[in-house]
Amino acid sequence: MSNYVLDTWYPIAWSRDISRTLSARKIVEQEVVLFRTEAGGVVAMEDACPHRLLPLSMGKLKGDAIECGYHGMTYDCSGKCVRVPGQEIVPPSAIVKTYPTHENMGLVWIWMGNPTLADKSKVFDLPQYHDPAWSSAEGDALEIKANYLSLADNLCDPAHVSFVHLSTLGNAASEDIPVMHEEQDGKMLTWRWIIDAPPIPIFKKYGNFKGNVDRWHYYHYYAPSIAIIDFGSADTGTGAPEGRRDNCMQIYACHFMTPVDQETSIDHWLHVKNFPADSTLNAALSAEFRIAFAEDKAILEAIQRNETRLATRKTIKIAIDAAPRRMRRMVDGMVEKEVPAT
């Protein structure tokens, strides 16, 4: 059984990558062709001509229509066939499925479910992304050969940082600090504070801390596929845990995930931070994140292989599993309550 939520906005591509060239993407096991109209909007259609199933992405963009590369059948951006070369009549059933899209935060978002429910005001937004006092930089579209809910487990789980990301985002000081969690409406929040400890490697490298810091990780997981990791540090004793964060260094690592198929996901990641950054600093920070997320990728792909191989194995649970398990129940609930469009 599929575990994809369909009635939701998924990221499908960086806005920077969608242009007047036809681009192919895959999401929830569907092939999609994307292009930008002459007016600048983004059109998404099923990537198969209903005649012989040639991917439309192998055709030509003519104005805002796609001409199939096999026999020239032409579909306007509503998916309606407007030309069949060699004949006058266009079969009324010659229609390609289209999908609602929207752009925000440098990404193209797509709605794969019931289109009558697609409300563009619900596309995810992080206010700080638009705040001139903050800076941001786009990262990569990282392919991970693992189910997207396995990525979600990882993103409801601050504890892994102490073991997986020792050269970048974590250090041993946090190893034994328990993780808190709270289920909120459509969201799982997990967090912990590490008080009076050495800064993590990237804060040591790019920050300006005098000695030990008070450090926090807040993982905001918006089901089914978005995670905002709020992490930061302030000099110990300056009151950060009580809410005074005037002199802190704070980064939102944003993960916008595309479920491609049951064993493939794409993590579109970017970072937003409370300090100015030129392109050199942004590139340096992205390089650090690239190391960290490659570590996650290695682990998630190895787990995927073992889960496939040991499909009936019953695993053991520990305290930090409470949040991922509740997150999965939340996603299951979203899937169950969906009524397929008729």
Added chain:
Amino acid sequence: MSNYVLDTWYPIAWSRDISRTLSARKIVEQEVVLFRTEAGGVVAMEDACPHRLLPLSMGKLKGDAIECGYHGMTYDCSGKCVRVPGQEIVPPSAIVKTYPTHENMGLVWIWMGNPTLADKSKVFDLPQYHDPAWSSAEGDALEIKANYLSLADNLCDPAHVSFVHLSTLGNAASEDIPVMHEEQDGKMLTWRWIIDAPPIPIFKKYGNFKGNVDRWHYYHYYAPSIAIIDFGSADTGTGAPEGRRDNCMQIYACHFMTPVDQETSIDHWLHVKNFPADSTLNAALSAEFRIAFAEDKAILEAIQRNETRLATRKTIKIAIDAAPRRMRRMVDGMVEKEVPAT
């Protein structure tokens, strides 16, 4: 269910490639070993020693017999075992299946069905191939990861040329001209004429036309796996459509296809033309065809992937589909009326 016609002559290899070396080929999901006898004939046997199933193509040719590379069991060219090293008695069941073969038009043809029906006089022939007034050149053995009937669709379909082969065999002048078709005995003929239009790129390049031409495409599809594409042009107004083709340029693009398995086919292609050609001109023309057929390959392979992925999808039909659909019914009829050899 298999859709292979078995009681037919299929091309399996270029004659030039079959020698005193053992060669392995695959056709209708069977592995076959081929070699040329000392007298020059072609022997085809199942490529598996009946003892331990080692491919006989990994053995040695000894005279007109094959010695298996594992234990030296030796099979003469009728498939009968004539030696088992280390023992006197040869088990009577030690027999390898052989297949009738014939050579014509530079190709080795094989009969995979009931051998009692294999009539060598029925091997396909194109008289012009042997006519000294015409010239010919062999092309490649192009592997296409698609079912052979998808290639057949393409070869009952002159309409695709206007969209797929714009740099070589087609141009926009033919886009809207309907295709005619006629079912003949064991054959599907599709055609169209483009009157008073600019010549197609390869005729512009290699022909000697004053201005516009009258151009024809006749696609002769001999079920199940041979297509002769008769295409040519003559100066407009010189009477070509009425049958006067004295000053025309005419090429038969010949496609001799091997169904390898349900998702793999080999297209052995060559060209025969009504003008002399030295090796330089032949190579230049082959290079043009190589571009065009690589375009077909890209399309047919993409369609195969989408057909596999969307196996239950109902596609829409347009006017040009009439001929391919009738061709497929013709092939289905051939498969159904076959009685397996007992």
Added chain:
Amino acid sequence: MSNYVLDTWYPIAWSRDISRTLSARKIVEQEVVLFRTEAGGVVAMEDACPHRLLPLSMGKLKGDAIECGYHGMTYDCSGKCVRVPGQEIVPPSAIVKTYPTHENMGLVWIWMGNPTLADKSKVFDLPQYHDPAWSSAEGDALEIKANYLSLADNLCDPAHVSFVHLSTLGNAASEDIPVMHEEQDGKMLTWRWIIDAPPIPIFKKYGNFKGNVDRWHYYHYYAPSIAIIDFGSADTGTGAPEGRRDNCMQIYACHFMTPVDQETSIDHWLHVKNFPADSTLNAALSAEFRIAFAEDKAILEAIQRNETRLATRKTIKIAIDAAPRRMRRMVDGMVEKEVPAT
């Protein structure tokens, strides 16, 4: 159905390759992590953390314990979890399966079956390996994409040498000499003598024979996965067949095979011989064996492909099949009499 014997000692790695670094291996479809303790012993555990199934080989060795690379759960070398970071309580079910191991003849041996039956005194040994009058050299861990019983067929079969290994271990003189066999307790012995014949290529190259030799091959197959090939030659007429082998050249080619999965095996091979050899001579002899075993690999992999493709094909039997067939019945008997550990 699985055809693996489990209650037996299998070779799993060269001792030289197991160190204080975590090493992953696969055997009878199970993933195993291996390491050497501080005291020098070899520990083998299932290569999956029972929490999220991350391979433990991706973790860290801490003393004689493995710390999982995802959340730091730590397992001592009995497989018991001794630490769960962030919580006091260690779930009693957090146990990783361990496997008995032993080292002999340069190899690590593992017991994948019922551990209460693992008797280290039963690990295979070849006395000459330890005899200072003999010399030995380790070869490779050769991966062969074939079932281990197909390798076993090959190693109960001296007849193939005359056809497969003509440049190294065989020559035509033996082609027609029948093979003898005898089933012994847990062992299949096959052999033949070739009297008064030219020496085989490697004996011609490295031996010192005056002319023809008397040559023997004794294949000792210890079910389910060990073969010792005793082959040698002596000048003709010096009484070797009657047992006088004082001036002979004798080599034990040892094959210690790991069944990885149904279509993959590893052959750990080495050679032990009755003459001194420095590293240059050992390397030269290993190079000869490497050629010969690559020939076996090519044949066994081609057979595996044809067996998979022609799964229902009934093959014919000849005289030399008697020993491999009895060997397979012996292995079947071992599998059947095993009672799974409860």
